[in-house]
Amino acid sequence: MSVEFDQSRLTVVDHPMVQHKLTIMRDVKTGSKQFRELVKELALFEGYEATRDFPLEDVEVTTPICTTTAKQIAGRKVAIIPILRAGLGMVDGMLELIPAARVGHVGMYRDEETHEPHEYYCKVPADIDQRTCLVVDPMLATGGSATAAIEYLRSQGVKDVRLLVLIAAPEGIKAVLDADPDVRVYTCSVDERLNENAYIVPGLGDAGDRIFGTK
Ligand SMILES: O=P(O)(O)OC[C@H]1O[C@H](OP(=O)(O)OP(=O)(O)O)[C@H](O)[C@@H]1O
Numbered sequence: 745m746s747v748e749f750d751q752s753r754l755t756v757v758d759h760p761m762v763q764h765k766l767t768i769m770r771d772v773k774t775g776s777k778q779f780r781e782l783v784k785e786l787a788l789f790e791g792y793e794a795t796r797d798f799p800l801e802d803v804e805v806t807t808p809i810c811t812t813t814a815k816q817i818a819g820r821k822v823a824i825i826p827i828l829r830a831g832l833g834m835v836d837g838m839l840e841l842i843p844a845a846r847v848g849h850v851g852m853y854r855d856e857e858t859h860e861p862h863e864y865y866c867k868v869p870a871d872i873d874q875r876t877c878l879v880v881d882p883m884l885a886t887g888g889s890a891t892a893a894i895e896y897l898r899s900q901g902v903k904d905v906r907l908l909v910l911i912a913a914p915e916g917i918k919a920v921l922d923a924d925p926d927v928r929v930y931t932c933s934v935d936e937r938l939n940e941n942a943y944i945v946p947g948l949g950d951a952g953d954r955i956f957g958t959k
Pocket residue numbers: 827828829830831852853854855859861881882883884885886887888889890916942950951952953
């Protein structure tokens with residue numbers, strides 16, 4: 745079954761280093777310590793792509809040699825929004841890239857039977873409507889969790905939302921893009937499909953469990 749979606753709002757980060765690291769993450773033999781390190785590194789690389797269009801402004805800087813005009817990011821406020829739990833694994837990498845970002849948390853778990861998302865926690869910066877929101881979660885499966893998180897941010901007045909995942913199923917990408925006409929999605933891989941338990945195939949299993957060593 746082929747799933748069709750708006751390719752113009754999807755970026756696949758297909759850099760060779762990213763693909764190499766993702767393969768190590770997929771390996772069932774990779775333990776939690778290395779898995780966590782790789783999630784963090786890939787978040788930083790993906791964040792780099794997702795901020796590519798941030799505008800620059802001129803600033804005067806004095807080097808040891810002379811004073812010159814150089815570039816800096818033009819006053820953009822950013823919030824990193826991890827979807828708990830697994831999204832937490834991407835926060836440190838994102839903060840390494842954007843140290844001044846605020847962090848808001850959206851707690852969501854999938855019902856094992858219905859695969860519907862259930863929200864259990866929400867805390868975002870007070871000025872969230874002024875911020876570019878980078879929603880982070882390693883896995884985009886049915887898209888239910890990400891769609892609910894994005895809907896919540898829209899209800900808070902957020903104008904610029906970008907979803908950063910490491911692995912996405914085509915069904916999840918379509919669900920997110922269809923539900924929101926402006927969101928942009930970044931992923932390191934578009935995998936084949938979902939299985940009967942709504943897990944991504946080939947995927948990497950349960951990202952939260954692999955990050956935190958549960959189950
Ligand atoms: O696209 P969906 O079908 O909604 O599935 C993806 C969600 O499932 C996983 O979270 P999970 O419910 O396992 O919670 P956890 O992070 O606490 O493990 C994953 O981290 C996403 O949040």
